[in-house]
Amino acid sequence: MSMELTLRTERWPIAGAFAISRGAKTEAEVVVVELCDGPFRGRGECVPYARYGESSESVMAAIEGQREPIACGLDRIALQAAMPAGAARNALDCAFWDLEAKRSAAAAYRLAGLPPPRPLLTAYTISLGTPEALADAAAKASMRPILKIKLGAAGDPERLAAVRKAAPHCDLIVDANEGWTADCLAENFAACARAKVKLVEQPLPADRDRALASIERTVPVCADESVHDRASLPALSGKYDAINIKLDKTGGLTEALALAHEARQAGFAIMVGCMVSTSLAMAPAMLVAQRAQWVDLDGPLLLARDREYGLRYEGSTIHPAEPRLWG
Numbered sequence: 001m002s003m004e005l006t007l008r009t010e011r012w013p014i015a016g017a018f019a020i021s022r023g024a025k026t027e028a029e030v031v032v033v034e035l036c037d038g039p040f041r042g043r044g045e046c047v048p049y050a051r052y053g054e055s056s057e058s059v060m061a062a063i064e065g066q067r068e069p070i071a072c073g074l075d076r077i078a079l080q081a082a083m084p085a086g087a088a089r090n091a092l093d094c095a096f097w098d099l100e101a102k103r104s105a106a107a108a109y110r111l112a113g114l115p116p117p118r119p120l121l122t123a124y125t126i127s128l129g130t131p132e133a134l135a136d137a138a139a140k141a142s143m144r145p146i147l148k149i150k151l152g153a154a155g156d157p158e159r160l161a162a163v164r165k166a167a168p169h170c171d172l173i174v175d176a177n178e179g180w181t182a183d184c185l186a187e188n189f190a191a192c193a194r195a196k197v198k199l200v201e202q203p204l205p206a207d208r209d210r211a212l213a214s215i216e217r218t219v220p221v222c223a224d225e226s227v228h229d230r231a232s233l234p235a236l237s238g239k240y241d242a243i244n245i246k247l248d249k250t251g252g253l254t255e256a257l258a259l260a261h262e263a264r265q266a267g268f269a270i271m272v273g274c275m276v277s278t279s280l281a282m283a284p285a286m287l288v289a290q291r292a293q294w295v296d297l298d299g300p301l302l303l304a305r306d307r308e309y310g311l312r313y314e315g316s317t318i319h320p321a322e323p324r325l326w327g
Contacts, residue, residue, distance in 0.1 A: 002071040004036040007063050007091075009056050013304040018127050018276055020150045020177045028276040028303060031059050033091040035070070035099045042099025043326060044284075046091035047248050047275035051225065054087050062088035076100070076254060085229045085251035093252025094284045094326070101327050108327030109287055112257060117286055117320040123148040123173055123296045124316055131155070131162035142167040144316045148296055152179020157191035164195040173294065175201040178225055182211035193218045199271070199294060201244060202226065212239040222271050222294075230259050233266055242269035244296075245288055253284040260288055274299045279310035283321035286311075 012028045028047065035042045048054040066074060066082065074082060076096035083089040101108045109117055123146040126137045134149065141147060147170045149163055156176070163172065172195060180188055180203040192200055202224040204211060209226055222242040226232065228249040236243065243263050250256040260270055272289035273296040274282060282297045289295045297318055300306040312319040321327055 005063070005067050005070050006034045006036070007060060008032055009060070012278060012307075014276060014302055015304045016127075018125075018302055020128055020152065020175070024127070025276075028278075028299075029056055030277050030281065031056060031063070031087070031091055032280070033063060033095045035092075035095045037099060037103065040099055040102040042095040042097070042102060043280060044091040044094030044096075044098065044252075045277060045280040046087035046094075047277050047281065048087050049248060049275065052086065052249075059086075059088045059091075062086075063092060066092060080251075080254060083251065085249065085255060087248045089251035090247045091252075093254050094247065094281075097253055097284060098326050101323070107323065108253075108284070112253075112287060114287060114290065117290055119317050119319045120286065120289055120295045120297070121145060122298050122301075122313075122316050122318050123294065124298050124301060125175075125296070126150060126163070128152065129159075131159045134159050135162035135166040138163040138170070139166040142170060144170065146171045146173065146294075146316065148173040148175055148298075150175050150177065151188075152176040156180075156184075156188055160191050160195045160197070172197045173199045173201065173296070174219075175224070176203045178202055178205040180204055182208070185211060185215055189215070189218050199242065201271075209239055217241065220269070222269075224273070227259075229255050230262050233259075233262060233268075236268070237266070240268065242271055242293070244271040244273045245292075246273045246275065247281070247285050247288075248275055253287065256285070256288045260291070264291075269293045271296060273297070276302050278303065278307045279321065280307060280326055282311055282318070283326035286318065286320055287327075 048059040124144045125148045128150040201222045206226040220241040223240040224244040227243045270292040271294040272292045309325040
């Protein structure tokens with residue numbers, strides 16, 4: 001019996017709106033892949049991202065292009081060479097991992113040679129807005145240990161000062177989403193230092209980040225849009241202190257685990273992040289996050305509702321997935 005591939009798009013409403021330097025949205029559009037092999041079914045979820053030239057249509061087409069190879073026996077290992085890194089391969093890769101776990105009756109972490117996953121503490125994201133809006137959101141979330149603040153526009157020092165005043169005891173991560181320029185780096189880094197920010201994500205556009213090599217980084221800097229898979233690592237040296245691993249960038253759990261290993265060997269700290277998506281996308285990322293210094297897997301917390309058997313969140317603590325969700 002040949003393996004069957006099914007795929008679909010789903011739309012999940014966001015609780016309110018989610019805004020970054022590139023715009024805002026009110027729903028998360030995801031692509032879900034299912035691989036069926038007799039009684040066994042594996043699932044994976046990805047988020048097409050326009051920043052990387054992806055759309056739901058292009059991702060669906062790329063996955064459809066693998067229908068015949070999958071029916072003819074393409075497996076997870078061969079998939080790595082058959083498709084480039086990105087959202088489409090992520091959905092298929094994670095579906096293969098889930099299928100392998102179901103077939104073998106062994107948890108995905110065992111198949112990956114990892115210890116049992118433990119609960120983790122995630123950052124909670126505050127969307128870009130006015131200083132007043134950010135302060136209000138931060139105050140409401142101030143019982144959470146770690147807040148991730150979306151910045152990337154004129155007036156960011158004022159936004160950051162307002163957040164720090166509203167949430168004086170929280171650890172802060174700043175994500176500029178490529179929204180700063182070399183001219184404002186010194187001022188914004190100084191504001192981050194005053195606010196005791198723990199990490200700054202992707203302050204400059206990925207193709208214009210050379211200034212990071214020549215400025216004093218008073219706060220550790222994390223590559224996001226500048227890093228996708230292992231091939232990205234050499235260009236980051238001297239500019240970044242950490243990398244943000246997202247499965248939609250790496251093209252799945254397989255490459256994400258390999259990237260984390262090589263990044264640690266190269267001296268980079270690890271952050272594991274996500275797009276706004278459901279627990280089906282978070283579950284495999286939890287395996288990569290087990291040895292990360294920073295975890296940002298709050299996607300389901302930003303949705304109006306999550307899918308059935310979703311991850312259990314107790315405040316900002318995430319518990320590993322149940323097998324009926326994934327892995």
